Amino acid sequence: MTSQSSQQILDRWNGFVTKVTQRLNEITAEADAGFAGMLADPALDTIAFGNAMTALDVRKKDLDQKLSNTFSEQVAIQLAMDTKAEQQAQATLAKALWWMEETWERYRTKKNVELxxxxxxxxxxxxxxxxxxxxxxxxxQRTIFHKAESVTCRHCSAVNSVTPDPAVYNYFAVAPHYYAEAMALEHRFAVENFKRKLHDEREVRVHVHDDWRDTNLEELLQWEALEKAYWTTYFAAQARIVPMSEDEQKTWVATRMQPLYDYDFNQRNVWRKYKGLP
Ligand SMILES: [Zn+2]
Incomplete structure (x- = not known):
């Protein structure tokens, strides 16, 4: 049973969480005007655009910090004698942090695509x-537009070196990543949600059932598939901006998958056994 005072603490905490999460909406709403102005400017500066985005990212992380600190420095201490209420407060924190992450990532990638x-x-x-x-x-007769190239004149055979306009460099400096990131965003969320699910299930196993089993092979394979779907979508999207063969895309996907194996999967007994690794 949650005591009256625990309920009051929870109510206050929920109110605070609502206020902080709404602040993120206010911050992005304020930023909209600034971005619209930059995009309308004929002298649009992609570096300034990126800096503005970084500044907003810092403000979003400050909100994360505010929530986490308030929880650990106040709420968790106030509810230390009421485990159930504390868990409830912690669940609210986790949900709020994830909501802010999704909201912010959707906003950031959408603005970058507008750029x-x-x-x-x-x-x-x-x-x-x-x-x-x-x-x-x-x-x-040019053959590529995004890189410097040598073009032999069909009339006089002179070899001309043709450099792209700065606007072309600007575009290709940001477009492949920003576009691909936006196209693959839901796959990124799927990976993160799955990892959170694994984590939460393990918490329940350990704390409720005293079952210390680690993530099993089936779960790792699901995780691997989600991660692969992310990178496959990401590089397929990039290939729509810069020419990239299917094989090149596969090589890139493998490169980006490697850290997951090196720093995580290959450290796990169940995975090493499955892969026949020593
Ligand atoms: Zn010529």
Whole structure:
């Protein structure tokens, strides 16, 4: 039974959590105007855009910290004699932190895609701008647009080195990652949700059933599949911006999967046994 005073502490805590999570909505709403202004500016600066995003990211992390600190320095201590209420308060904290993470990641990736789209519309003028041969002045037939290339003039055979317009560099500096990150976002959430689920289930096993079994093979395989789905979606999306063969995409996926094996799976007995590792 939750005592009256525990209930009061919980009510206060819930009110505080609501206030802090709403603050994140206020911060992003305020930032909207600033981003709209930057995107409308013909001299749009992708570095300044990135810096503004980093500053917001810091503010979001401050809110995380505020919640975590208030829980551990006040709420957990006040509820130390009431385990059930403390667990309830902790569940509220975990839920709030995850809500803020999802809300912020959705906002961040959406704004970054708006940046990519804006840069893209400005490229249209650059694409259609003909490049003339330095020797004879006839129009060169370019084959790639996102990198410097040597183009041999079809009329006079002069070799021209053609460098992309800065707008092209700007676009390709940010577009592949920002676009891919946004396209694969729900897969990232799926991985994180699954990891949280594993963690929560283990907590229940240990604390309620005194069962110290670690994550089993079936769970690791599910986790691996989710992680792979994320990177596969991510690089397939990148390939829509920069040319990348299926094999190149697979190589990238394998590269990005490797840390999960090196720093986690390969440390686990059940995985090493499955893979026949020593
Ligand atoms: Zn020529």
């Amino acid at each position: 990519v789209q804006t840069l893209w519309t400005r490229l249209e003028k650059v694409w259609s701008k003909p490049v003339a041969c330095v020797r004879c002045g006839s129009e060169l």
